Amino acid sequence: CRSLLRQLLDKLEENNKCRPTDEDSDTEAMLDIICKSLKQDKCLIVFDRTELLEKSDESEELPMILSTLLYETKQTKVIITARSALGQPSIGGQVEHPYPLGPLTFANTVKLFANLCPHLHTPSERGLLSKTLVNEEDQEDLLPGARTINERTNMIFSQIGNGIPAKIEKAAYCISREDLTKLQQY
Numbered sequence: 001c002r003s004l005l006r007q008l009l010d011k012l013e014e015n016n017k018c019r020p021t022d023e024d025s026d027t028e029a030m031l032d033i034i035c036k037s038l039k040q041d042k043c044l045i046v047f048d049r050t051e052l053l054e055k056s057d058e059s060e061e062l063p064m065i066l067s068t069l070l071y072e073t074k075q076t077k078v079i080i081t082a083r084s085a086l087g088q089p090s091i092g093g094q095v096e097h098p099y100p101l102g103p104l105t106f107a108n109t110v111k112l113f114a115n116l117c118p119h120l121h122t123p124s125e126r127g128l129l130s131k132t133l134v135n136e137e138d139q140e141d142l143l144p145g146a147r148t149i150n151e152r153t154n155m156i157f158s159q160i161g162n163g164i165p166a167k168i169e170k171a172a173y174c175i176s177r178e179d180l181t182k183l184q185q186y
Contacts, residue, residue, distance in 0.1 A: 001061040004047055005030040012037050031065060035072035042075040049166070050082040067092040103163025106153055107140035113160040116172035119180050132184050152186055159183060 009030050012018045018037040021030065053062060063086065069076060070092025080086070085098040104112065110133045114126035134140050139153045144162045160175075160183070161168030175183070 001053060001065055002027050002030070004050075005034065005065065008034055008045065017041070027061065027065070031068055035069060038069075038073040038076055040075070041073075043073075044077045044079065045069070046079045046081070048081045050080050051084070062086070063088050063091055070094050103144050104165065104168070105141050105143060105163070106149075106157060107134045109157065109160060109163045109168055110134050112165065112168050113172045116169055117175065117180065118173065119175070119177050129184060133186070156183065156186055 005027060006023075009018070009021060009025075012034065013020050018033055021033060025033075047062075050062060066078060066080075069078065086096055088096055103109075107130070110130050111126075114120055114129045117126075117129075120126045120129060133156055136150070136153070138148070139150060142149050142153065144154075144157050149157070157163065159171065159179075161171045
């Protein structure tokens with residue numbers, strides 16, 4: 001949680017919403033500065049992939065941080081991405097509204113993969129991969145496991161994460177240049 005607050009504080013400093021702070025500031029001090037900086041401002045804060053905190057010592061701090069943030073700032077909205085809901089009945093006087101999301105379509109899976117793959121350096125390279133892999137109109141809006149998915153699309157889907165963003169990210173960062181070349185030849 002400390003790293004989440006540090007990133008948020010850095011963004012506030014970058015946008016001149018607060019003065020630079022000491023890198024060694026504790027969680028409470030950072031949260032106090034953040035709340036004071038956002039007290040009158042309308043903002044949306046996104047905490048992404050908070051499931052990574054689940055096994056850390058700081059995982060218990062997230063509900064307390066959210067509660068303080070929501071109580072102390074009246075026009076702040078928070079979006080949390082995670083694999084499961086927090087399960088808190090009320091946080092800072094607000095009720096959690098989980099929105100379960102399904103997998104991405106084939107076309108969106110390829111786009112995300114192309115944007116994350118370190119072997120693709122330019123927008124034209126990423127666009128070319130998308131055009132090469134998503135070359136059948138009837139396949140682009142399909143989800144993994146769809147009845148009408150063809151063998152080629154299914155094979156590409158399985159190699160680049162099956163529409164699950166965390167798996168797509170892992171596939172993009174782990175694929176070798178050689179395997180990327182093979183993928184483009186399907």
